Amino acid sequence: MEEDTGDRPSTNGTASTVANPTANGCSRRLDDDEFERYSRQMIVPGMGKEGQLRLINSRVLIIGAGGLGCPASMYIAGAGVGTIGIIDGDVVEISNLHRQIGHATFRIGLKKVDSLIQHLMGLNHLPKYIPYPFHLTPQNAADIISQYDLVMDCTDNPATRYLISDICVLLRKPLVSAASIQKSGQLIVLNCPPAPQGSLTPGCAPCYRCCFKKPPPPSSMVSCGEAGVMGPVVGMMGVAQAGEAIKILASALHMPPQSPTDPPERNLHQPTLLIYTYDLESAVGPYSFRALKMGGRKKNCFACGENSTLTLEGIKTGNPDYVQFCSAPTSNVNLPPEERITAAAYHAAKERGELPGHILLDTREKEHFSFGSIEGAVNVPFGKLLMKAAAIKRDGGAASEILPPAESGKGDAPIFVVCRRGVDSQETVEKLKELGLDDQGKRKIVDIIGGMRAWKEEVDPSFPFI
Ligand SMILES: [Zn+2]
Secondary structure (H helix, E strand, O other): OOOOOOOOEOOOOOEOOOOOOOOOOOOOOOOHHHHHHOHHHHOOOOOHHHHHHHHHOOEEEEEOOOOOHHHHHHHHHHHOOOEEEEEOOOEOOHHHOOOOOOOOHHHOOOEHHHHHHHHHHHHOOOOEEEEEOOOOOOOOHHHHHOOOOEEEEOOOOHHHHHHHHHHHHHHOOOEEEEEEEEOEEEEEEEOOOOOOOOOOOOOOOOOHHHHOOOOOOHHHOOOHHHHOEOHHHHHHHHHHHHHHHHHHHHOOOOOOOOOOOOOHHHHOOOOEEEEEEEOOOOOOOOEEEEEEEOOOOOOOOOOOOOOOOOOHHHHHOOOOOHHHHHOOOOOOOOOOHHHEEEHHHHHHHHHOOOOOOOEEEEOOOHHHHHOOOOOOEEEOOHHHHHHHHHHHHHHOOOHHHHOOHHHHOOOOOOEEEEOOOOOHHHHHHHHHHHOOOOOOOOOOEEEEEOHHHHHHHHOOOOOOOO
């Protein structure tokens, strides 16, 4: 490998040293290893040696070392970003490995950040890797994020998403945010180029709150662990995230314009929400991408709008309360004690023969149900049950039609409802009562407290709870 003497023309015809490669006054040459390692991407139009040097001088924080963070960090490391921080408080579990491909079977039990950095070191030892083996919190977020040029949100938790976005607004950091659940994923670049809080000049990029003012309803807030996720779907979103981050850093889109000669379009970013859906049940045309154009910064945004009162100090001291804002997945339904029973008490009553002819409704998804269920249970997934209830209300059908045909004619047989963790089942009891299935209190409709998780804990430790 020829030494980079500084006078060799680079691939785009400029000198091989760049006076201002990071647009922040840092000048540096590529050494032989770097030159050879990154040559294939440096010859791509638009990258060049300038772009490579900007990457080398950049600092990226990856929040989450899971299904998004693994592929995202691999491409960020491979591309030669100079400093890579990774934050995650979890340890590697076997159920992670189908999608979290930066870990390994022999590293189960290790902190995810340590496991992933081991993999990344093997891929490219040149970047500086900084592990944060704990979760991001309102107390530590600003101190950590302030040390980086760009943030990648690779989490699966709505409360953390809002926290990350708010801090990025206040610290003026570009944010590449992705999410994936079950068979779909989404990606958006936020806060890029960063503008001061309250600034509404044309072209100001939105923050996460501008695009998603409210968190998803608590009943739909499930993590990958609960709802399931396909590896290639989350992987695709992580790779796309890395692509966007590399583009921003190599083009210095995250920096303010340095000179009047900077082309004005460098700062223009049309916020676009990329949505990927993956139809597992269709053999033909199994994927689709859609790009939704999003608006710019919202005047009345809680975080970046002109009257925002959000501050770093406030966040640190619990204002706003992110957990409450996104409310943990608990039921809003307040059933009286006689309409609830523990899994152990239900089991005991059944064993004593006190529940002849009762109906046991299991409202989990059919995939969960197929892995195991309580003997005699019938499956009506919660989402389908809600749709049926709405149709009965709208079209005026018989309330008993909400039950499977074999159960609908059982008159006043008591109904017990079980779900995965005991949230949907409470709402189901409420819904069945609303439809009048309780016959004005004459028919018992009862929630099994804590769902199948409680069943495993209280009754059957061998139950395959997933
Ligand atoms: Zn905003």
